[in-house]
Amino acid sequence: MDDLRVGDEDPRGLTRGAPVDVTFDGEPVVAFEGESVAAALLAADVRATRTTRRGGRPRGLFCGIGACHDCLVRVDGSGPVRACLTPVRDGMAVTSHVLGAGGPA
Amino acid sequence: MSGDRVPLVVLGAGPAGVAAAVAAADAGVPVTLVDLGARAGGQYHRREPAPFTTARAGALHHGLDRFSDDVERLTRAPGFRHVTGAGVWGVQRLADGAVRLATDRPELPLLEADAVVLATGANERVVPFPGWDLPGVLTVGGAQALLKGQGMRPGRAVVVAGAGPLLLPVAAALARVRTHLVAVTDANDPRAWLTGSPRGLRPATVKEGAAHLAALTRRGVRVRPRTAAIAAHGDGRVEEVVLARLARDWTPVPGSERTVPADALATSHGFVPDVGLAVGLGCTLDTTEATAPAVAVDTLQATSVAGVWAAGELTGVGGARVAAHEGTVAGLAAARTLGGTVDDTTLERAVARRRADAPFLRTLARVLTVGDGWTTWLTPDTLLCRCEEVTVGTVDTAIARRDADDLRSIKLTTRCGMGHCQARMCAANVAGLLTARTGRPPADPGTLDRRPVAHPVRLGDL
Numbered sequence: 001m002d003d004l005r006v007g008d009e010d011p012r013g014l015t016r017g018a019p020v021d022v023t024f025d026g027e028p029v030v031a032f033e034g035e036s037v038a039a040a041l042l043a044a045d046v047r048a049t050r051t052t053r054r055g056g057r058p059r060g061l062f063c064g065i066g067a068c069h070d071c072l073v074r075v076d077g078s079g080p081v082r083a084c085l086t087p088v089r090d091g092m093a094v095t096s097h098v099l100g101a102g103g104p105a
Numbered sequence: 106m107s108g109d110r111v112p113l114v115v116l117g118a119g120p121a122g123v124a125a126a127v128a129a130a131d132a133g134v135p136v137t138l139v140d141l142g143a144r145a146g147g148q149y150h151r152r153e154p155a156p157f158t159t160a161r162a163g164a165l166h167h168g169l170d171r172f173s174d175d176v177e178r179l180t181r182a183p184g185f186r187h188v189t190g191a192g193v194w195g196v197q198r199l200a201d202g203a204v205r206l207a208t209d210r211p212e213l214p215l216l217e218a219d220a221v222v223l224a225t226g227a228n229e230r231v232v233p234f235p236g237w238d239l240p241g242v243l244t245v246g247g248a249q250a251l252l253k254g255q256g257m258r259p260g261r262a263v264v265v266a267g268a269g270p271l272l273l274p275v276a277a278a279l280a281r282v283r284t285h286l287v288a289v290t291d292a293n294d295p296r297a298w299l300t301g302s303p304r305g306l307r308p309a310t311v312k313e314g315a316a317h318l319a320a321l322t323r324r325g326v327r328v329r330p331r332t333a334a335i336a337a338h339g340d341g342r343v344e345e346v347v348l349a350r351l352a353r354d355w356t357p358v359p360g361s362e363r364t365v366p367a368d369a370l371a372t373s374h375g376f377v378p379d380v381g382l383a384v385g386l387g388c389t390l391d392t393t394e395a396t397a398p399a400v401a402v403d404t405l406q407a408t409s410v411a412g413v414w415a416a417g418e419l420t421g422v423g424g425a426r427v428a429a430h431e432g433t434v435a436g437l438a439a440a441r442t443l444g445g446t447v448d449d450t451t452l453e454r455a456v457a458r459r460r461a462d463a464p465f466l467r468t469l470a471r472v473l474t475v476g477d478g479w480t481t482w483l484t485p486d487t488l489l490c491r492c493e494e495v496t497v498g499t500v501d502t503a504i505a506r507r508d509a510d511d512l513r514s515i516k517l518t519t520r521c522g523m524g525h526c527q528a529r530m531c532a533a534n535v536a537g538l539l540t541a542r543t544g545r546p547p548a549d550p551g552t553l554d555r556r557p558v559a560h561p562v563r564l565g566d567l
Contacts, residue, residue, distance in 0.1 A: 006256045009282045011164035014256045017156030034156030039255040047240035047342040054494045058341045060240030062491075064247025065148060066141065066192075067228050069525035069561070070491065084250070085141075087154065 004043045020090040031088040038064070038071050038083035041094070049073050049083055050097035072097045111137045111186075112443050114206065114218035115436070116193060116382065119147020120172065120425040121417025122224030124432030125439070126185075127175050128455070129222075132437065132445030135184025137218065139191050139208065145176045147226060148246060149425045151253045165253055165278055167313060168425070188213060194559045196385040202412050204386065209562055220412045220443055222435045223383050223400070224428075227376035227418035229271070230397075230533045232479040233497070235336040235487050241343030241369050248371035249275045258284045260369025264346045266334035268292040269375035269473055270424060273328070277317035279371075280324040287367045288348060289321065290332035292355055292374065297472045305468030309426075335362070335482040337370055346370050355476025374475050377533045378419040381556045386410050390554075395546035396475070396533040397422070398554060404456055406435035414439050422473075423466050430459040480541040489538065490531045492524020497538065504542050511548040512536060525561055528553035 006014065017033025024046055031040035038061045041049060048058030050072055062070040064084050072080040074095045083094075115126045118140035126136045138145070144152045150172050153159060163169035179185050188210065195207035204221045207214065229244045231237065243251075243259055245267055251257040258279065264287050265276040276289045298306065298314070321328060329348075335357055336347040350361035376397075380390060383400040389409035391401040400415040402408055408415050416435035417428035433455045441447040485498030503509060503518045512535060515521050521535055522528030528535075532553035539547050 004258045004261070006252070006258060006282045010256055011281060012153075012162060012256075013160030013164075014153065015158045016256070017154075032156075034154035035255055035257075039251060039257045042251070042259070043257060049240075052494055057238060057494075058240050059238065060342075061243055061251075062247060063229065063244050063530070064250040067526055067529045068491065072525075084247075 020088055022088050022092045022094060024094045025096055033088070035088050036084055037073060037075065037086045037088055037094055040088050041083065109213070110203070110217045111135065112219050113137065113222070113439055114139055114204070114216060115222045115224060117147065117224035117226055117417070118142060118145040119224060119226055119417060119428065120149055121428035121432035122147065122222070123172065123175050123179070124429040125222040125224060125416055125436035126179055128433045128436030129440040129445065130179055130182035130185055132440035132447045134440045134443050134445040136182065137186045137188065137216070138179070139188045139193060139206065139216070141190065141192050143189050145187065146172070148250070151250055153254060153256065157256070192560055193382060194562045196382050198386055198410065204412065220439045221414070222439055223413065223415040223419060224417045224432060225379045225382055225419050227378050227422055228529045229373040230375050230377045231373045231530065232475065233487050233489055233534055234334065234482040235484050236338055238488050238491055239337050239339055239343050240341070241339065242337050243369065243371055245271045245275050245371045245373040248279065252278055252282065258282065259371055260367065261285060262287050262367045263369045263371060264288045264334055264365065264367045265371045266290040266348070267372040267374050268475065269373060271373065273314060273317045275371065276328070277320040280321050280326055286324070286326045287365050288329065289326055290329040290334065290348060292331065292333040292351055292476065293472065293474065294330040295328065296330065298468070301468060301471060302464060305464040307465055334370055334372055343368060343370055351476070352478060353476065354478040356478030356481050375473055376418060376422045378421065380419050380551070380554050381559050383408065383415060383419060384551065384554050385556065385559065386413055388413060388415065390551045392550035395540060395550040396536045398551040405438040406431055407438060423462065423469060427462045427466065430455070430462060434459055475537070477541055480538060489534060490521040490524060492526050493520040495519045495521045500535070500538060501542065504539065510543050510545070512539065512552040513549055515539065516553060522553045527556045527560070
């Protein structure tokens with residue numbers, strides 16, 4: 001049960017989208033079309049996707065539905081976006097959200 | 106600037122919003138359904154994204170087939186429009202009584218409606234504890250969204266702990282897909298469901314609960330009553346969770362603490378109505394529960410503002426079935442005002458069906474409580490506001506120094522509730538802590554729900 005992606009155990013008989021190439025802070029991440037950035041990073045064992053502005057503490061996916069904004073990342077040099085609401089795209093470069101690299105959060 | 110003008114906007118495409126849209130559409134009113142999701146369903150019927158396919162979509166859902174039929178019927182209704190992926194960040198009432206909405210969809214920046222049904226749902230409440238900001242701690246709803254929406258487990262060794270109606274279904278769904286569940290604990294005693302008036306128990310709810318328990322039992326998982334996750338530890342991510350048995354008021358039983366290894370902790374303690382847009386329109390709140398202000402409505406789901414109805418969790422938490430009952434009433438009432446064809450019998454029946462939910466709602470209110478003892482889990486450096494990283498100690502100092510009895514003072518002196526989430530995560534906990542420290546509810550309940558801009562927007566979208 002090492003893979004966090006549910007396989008044949010899913011009673012819905014789930015089939016994922018096509019595999020796509022994504023990177024997180026330059027490292028390749030396995031992802032499938034339709035997945036959120038947050039889910040793809042989780043499956044790649046990335047739990048902390050940014051550090052906080054004041055305490056420099058690690059943060060990651062929390063509410064999973066776009067309310068808390070803890071999972072902010074940057075994609076292809078964008079401003080901060082919520083990883084839980086952002087679908088992966090082939091060739092997407094995701095970077096952790098660090099203060100000073102393009103505005104506060 | 107003016108936008109498209111439509112007769113009726115339904116805001117939110119969960120069980121309440123879709124029921125409202127169906128009722129209004131059946132009455133001949135063109136409906137514009139606006140929602141953040143890519144497909145209808147809300148959080149309860151969250152679906153997998155389009156590139157995913159399923160052989161049996163309803164297998165992890167309860168009542169999905171009927172909901173999908175409703176959505177399908179809507180798409181064929183004359184004048185129906187479903188605006189997907191739209192975050193509504195602003196609302197405004199115009200001089201002629203119409204409501205103007207500002208969305209983050211570039212092709213639809215503004216939308217005006219003669220009438221609105223608000224069905225914005227609820228947010229989960231997570232009471233804070235040391236380590237709740239560590240990556241790997243997520244809400245129970247977040248775990249559900251991962252599973253239903255992405256076919257993903259939250260971790261390899263998972264603790265599910267908390268309280269509220271979502272706990273058992275999500276733990277059971279995780280068990281069904283063979284997630285390694287280290288522990289499943291409920292801070293309340295689930296047996297409380299079975300005490301009290303049998304009228305307050307719906308057979309369908311009992312059957313559902315029993316099915317969830319059976320799924321857990323089949324996987325060798327026992328739900329521990331009166332037990333909570335009161336701390337999480339780890340170096341940069343969750344590695345251990347501290348469980349403790351609780352007294353009835355959620356104060357940990359001394360010496361009962363037990364540390365278990367885990368890489369994920371799914372936790373939440375109930376729901377808080379999402380009243381932000383309703384407050385923006387000037388709707389009166391019912392603040393009987395200071396930690397969970399709800400939109401006040403009459404028996405026709407009308408708010409205090411003419412032309413604005415509300416249905417579902419934002420009017421008080423009752424679950425998907427009650428939400429759908431309320432949605433039907435709101436949709437019919439709004440349609441009648443707009444000149445739709447609504448006969449009295451249909452409306453009376455819908456109102457009666459909602460009225461019949463009262464005993465169940467009384468049971469919910471009795472069973473799904475948050476014990477005051479959660480404040481004893483806190484240490485001075487526990488975060489109360491995650492966004493602005495405001496600690497319990499900082500808020501305690503503000504309360505003591507200023508002799509504060511209101512939320513506004515705490516917000517202005519500590520920045521609690523001024524971050525990205527705009528107090529969605531902390532409002533109930535700030536109100537709860539203030540109540541615990543001063544011995545009375547805040548003087549200004551609902552203050553942290555004022556959000557002139559409902560969620561962060563790029564300056565370019567303004």
